[in-house]
Structures are given as C-alpha cells and as structure tokens.
Amino acid sequence: xxxxxLSIAVMVSxxxxxxxxxxxxxxxxxxxxxxxxxxxxxxxxxxxxxxxAQEAGIHTTVVSPRKYEGDAQxxxxxxxxxxxxxxVELICLAGFMLRLxxxxxxxxxxxxxxxxxxxxxxxxxxxxxxxNVHTAVLESGAKQSGCTVHFVDENYDTGPVILQHIVPIxxxxxxxxxxxxxxxxxxxxYVEAVTLFAERRxxxxxxxxxxLPPTEINSGELL
Ligand code: GAR
Numbered sequence: 001x002x003x004x005x006l007s008i009a010v011m012v013s014x015x016x017x018x019x020x021x022x023x024x025x026x027x028x029x030x031x032x033x034x035x036x037x038x039x040x041x042x043x044x045x046x047x048x049x050x051x052x053a054q055e056a057g058i059h060t061t062v063v064s065p066r067k068y069e070g071d072a073q074x075x076x077x078x079x080x081x082x083x084x085x086x087x088v089e090l091i092c093l094a095g096f097m098l099r100l101x102x103x104x105x106x107x108x109x110x111x112x113x114x115x116x117x118x119x120x121x122x123x124x125x126x127x128x129x130x131x132n133v134h135t136a137v138l139e140s141g142a143k144q145s146g147c148t149v150h151f152v153d154e155n156y157d158t159g160p161v162i163l164q165h166i167v168p169i170x171x172x173x174x175x176x177x178x179x180x181x182x183x184x185x186x187x188x189x190y191v192e193a194v195t196l197f198a199e200r201r202x203x204x205x206x207x208x209x210x211x212l213p214p215t216e217i218n219s220g221e222l223l
Pocket of ligand 1: 016017018019020021049094095096097115116117128129130183186
C-alpha cells in the first residue's frame with residue numbers, strides 16, 4: 001500500500017528564476033518524490049518561474065502583495081483561500097523573499113518550507129538573499145558555506161532547520177562561482193527535505209527537527 005501523493009504549493013516572488021521549482025518538478029516527474037505540485041503562486045505574472053510551471057502543466061496564479069500593502073490580513077486570507085481550495089498540505093518557498101502573514105504561518109505551522117543559500121543561522125535575515133548572501137559569506141572569511149532547508153516561522157530565516165548541505169569555499173571563489181556551487185546543492189537538498197516530509201519522517205519537538213528512520217512501509221518492505 002502506498003500513501004497518496006503529497007499536495008504541494010510552491011511560492012515564488014519577483015522575477016523568480018525558478019530553478020528550485022524546476023528541481024521539485026523533476027523530483028515529482030522522476031517519481032523520486034511522491035508528491036503533486038498543485039499550484040504555483042507568484043507575486044508577478046512575468047516571473048520565469050511561472051512560465052516554467054505552466055510548461056509542466058501546473059496551475060499558476062498571481063497574488064500581488066503590493067495590492068495588499070498594509071493589509072496583511074487580506075493578503076493572508078487570499079492565500080489561505082487558495083491553499084484550501086487546492087487542498088495544499090505543504091507550501092514550499094522557492095526564491096520567495098517576503099514574510100508570510102502571521103495567520104498563514106500559524107495555519108500551516110511546520111508545513112511551510114524555505115530554502116536559503118547559506119548555513120543558517122549565519123547569513124540570514126532581512127535583505128539576505130541572492131548575491132548579498134554569498135558576498136557576506138566570502139567577506140567573513142568562512143571556509144565553508146552551503147544551503148539550509150527550514151520550516152518557516154514569523155521571522156526571516158529563523159524557523160527549525162530540517163537539513164543542510166555543506167559546500168566548501170575554494171580559493172578564488174567569487175559570489176557568482178560560490179552561488180552556482182551552492183545552487184546545485186540546493187536542488188538536491190530541497191528534493192531530499194520534501195521527500196522526508198512526504199514520508200512523514202520529520203518531527204518537530206521544541207523548535208528542533210528530528211528525522212525519523214525509514215519505516216518498513218517507506219522502504220518498500222511488507223509489514
Ligand atoms: C535560491 O538561491 C534560494 O536559496 C534563494 O533564492 C534563490 C532562488 O533561486 N532564496 C533566498 O535567498 C531566501 N532568503 P531559484 O528561483 O532559481 O530557485
């Protein structure tokens with residue numbers, strides 16, 4: 001007996017390139033991920049990520065936070081209506097740079113994931129995205145960087161960490177070369193984290209994540 005596919009919504013913002021969304025789409029298409037991406041929500045219609053989703057036959061919609069400036073309740077209500085309509089079980093932020101309204105976080109507590117291109121809790125927080133992160137990492141003299149998949153809470157980049165992939169910093173690295181190496185790891189890390197969620201192997205206890213071992217059913221053996 002297999003579990004029914006996990007129902008996922010992916011959220012992107014701005015001109016989101018959508019490579020992490022692409023990795024999740026491929027994870028689903030290859031069968032690695034027992035999931036279905038039922039909806040991609042963008043903040044503007046011209047984001048390449050939305051085109052990518054449409055090409056894969058996935059429903060897309062735009063909810064512009066600008067339209068709800070100063071009305072977090074209204075913005076969140078609209079998101080929740082969509083998430084309910086599409087029966088979303090897990091929200092994946094993929095290049096989504098904004099804070100979600102608190103009532104969305106509360107409704108989906110430990111069911112919203114984000115990917116961040118550094119080893120949190122270092123190099124996170126407001127304004128820490130894209131090239132800013134990699135520049136700060138290199139300027140700090142760190143010997144390694146990487147990416148983090150974590151659950152989303154009410155603040156920027158502070159929720160419980162699910163997993164991290166480490167990437168060494170090499171002599172002569174620039175923010176661009178480091179970003180490219182980290183991005184490759186992001187794609188594997190995100191699929192891995194969502195797979196663990198789909199297999200119900202992530203437990204959150206007092207803000208800490210525990211990864212449970214595969215069960216006999218998950219490893220395909222008979223009970
Ligand atoms: C990724 O590097 C992701 O880690 C980062 O945005 C990029 C989106 O790329 N997110 C953050 O910095 C969040 N603070 P993508 O559109 O190709 O997936």
